[in-house]
Amino acid sequence: MNASAVQAALATVRDPELDRPITELGFVAAIEITTDRVRVELRLPTYFCAPNFAWLMVADARDAVAAVPGVRVAEVVLLEHFVAAEINAGVAAAGDFAASFRSDGLDPALAELRLTFERKAHTAAQERLARALAAAGAEDLGGLAMEEALRIAPSPAAAVGRRRAALGITSTYALCDDAGQPFPAERLPGWLRLARTVRVSIDGNAVFCRGLLETRYGLARSA
Amino acid sequence: MYSKDGQSYYIVDGHTHFWDGSPANQINRYGEGFIKCFYDYHSNLSPEEYRWSLEEFERYPEERMIHDLFEVGYDDVAILQSTYLTDWYVNGFNTTEQNGEMAERHPGRFIVNGRFDPRDGEAGLEKLERLHERWHLKGVKVYTAEWKGDSKGWKLSDPWAYRYLEKCLELGIRNIHVHKGPTVYPMNRDAFDVADVDDAATAFPGLRFIVEHVGLPRLEDFCWIATQEPNVYGGLAVAMPFIHSRPRYFAQIIGELLYWLDENRILFGSDYAIWQPKWLVEKFVDFQIPEDLQGEYGVLTTDVKKKILGLNAAALYDLDVKPEFQVSAAPQDSGPAVGAAPEPLASSA
Secondary structure (H helix, E strand, O other): OOHHHHHHHHOOOEEOOOOEEHHHHOOEEEEEEEOOEEEEEEOOOOOOOOHHHHHHHHHHHHHHHHOOOOOOEEEEEEOOOOOHHHHHHHHHOOOOOHHHOOOOOOOOOOHHHHHHHHHHHHHHHHHHHHHHHHHOOOOOHHHOEHHHHHHHOHHHHHHHHHHHHHHOOOOOEOOOOOOOOOOOOOOHHHHHHHHHHHHHHHHHHHHHHHHHHHHHHOOOOOO | OEEEOOEEEOOEEEEEOOOEOOHHHEOOHHHHHHHHHHHHHHHHHOOHHHOOOHHHHHEOOHHHHHHHHHHOOOOOEEEEEOEOOOOOEOOOOEOHHHHHHHHHOOOOOEEEEEOOOHHHHHHHHHHHHHHHHHHOOOEEEEEOOOOEOOEOOOOOOOHHHHHHHHHHHHHOOOEEEEEOOOOOOOOOOOOOOOHHHHHHHHHOOOOEEEEHHHHOOOHHHHHHHHHHOOOEEEEOOOOOOHHHHOHHHHHHHHHHHHHHHOHHHEEOOOOEOOOOHHHHHHHHHHOOOOHHHHHHHOOOOHHHHHHHHHHHHHHHOOOOOOHHHOOOOOOOOOOOOOOOOOOOOHHHO
């Protein structure tokens, strides 16, 4: 087993809220490989970062590393977080989220929370695509085929495709709602306006979180 | 008061604290973690010359606060937002009583906001009445992520929260400042979700809900509810300092807010001692939306800046503002949303 395979596995884990790989965000503090055992340490921008997202990242990282060929034991621990002990113990035991915390037992799993944020990521990605298409002079965005979008703006269109795959949305249109339906012309401008706010919010949070991580751990400040 | 280029600005600092986060006052690692988290916010987003040491930041003398807000700072009036956190700090982080005593030594300078916690039940309702009698409250700050024993958070739509909001209405406490933090429970929901504010704002049209930090990190959710609820306002504390380190992001936040809410429902706040009003006000008055974003967001006029920096808050707190600070048309209730409400995202259907 080599370190780059572990690194590549971790790069598939995204912060659900910021929609970026944890490796890019600087959340991977250390990777330790001893023959067939891998230990990964994760760190977050603040002591009080939302515990549910923290849980998802630790659990996803563990699943990703455990799936690397040759890995027999995958251990992922969260550092310096107010519920690190509960999360680390819960993920290590492969327990579900509710069982790791006191709960009334009525909570569904975290699937719905993840879905909400995957939909936001899809919305933001589509807004980026719409901007790229408009900048390239494309018209009638509501009726534009994905095939055409991939030709005009390959990178943002592919990014939309990846999010659709995660959500199980199939559509032949460049822009569609969460059910895969295209937008009628009269609905599109209003939807795009709200989508822009979603995109500004996600991008802004990523910048802020990155800055806080740098401050907390004394890292070099990014541009 | 701040003057520049022949314009005078009346400054109401909508969000300030006189806290004690020192180790002597900390009960547990959460209290320590909380002040250190604030300190990272402070260090990350303050200009170099305004950065304090952690020790200075944990607890600062009254004189320093007065100096920073009113002597070198341009605040005319500052609102003290009480934040108890008594599960984490021996004497609380900053209580209404502590804030009130300090405010009494500086007449005319501070507005003292109280607080309530719906989990205090009947006894808390009486306590709110007593706080109101003593400090003549016009507003409260509520912190939905506050811990109380086994409970790690609450919602404004809880039945007991409604009882407290009814009490506020009865007492004439009309300004409800809401701070969303990372609640621990329920864990499976987004901790920063502002849907409960929507609920309460609809149920209590006679109250104003000032969502602190403009809902960050859920700017989009906040904008969406503020568009539909005319009694929802946005407090700029935490958003303001991006004007220094991330001016383009700041332009986008302001641009989004002005689109969805209009300029009458946005309030300046420094979040002192995390940031200081002096540099925030100076930079905001000088600020303009970058040219390449003006097509999308338009420009910030002097009148808009005057409203955000003080006139909007003055209207909420019945402050007497001299004519020289006013804009041509006095701020009014902005009424139904100005940004035309588009179709909701399909995901919320």
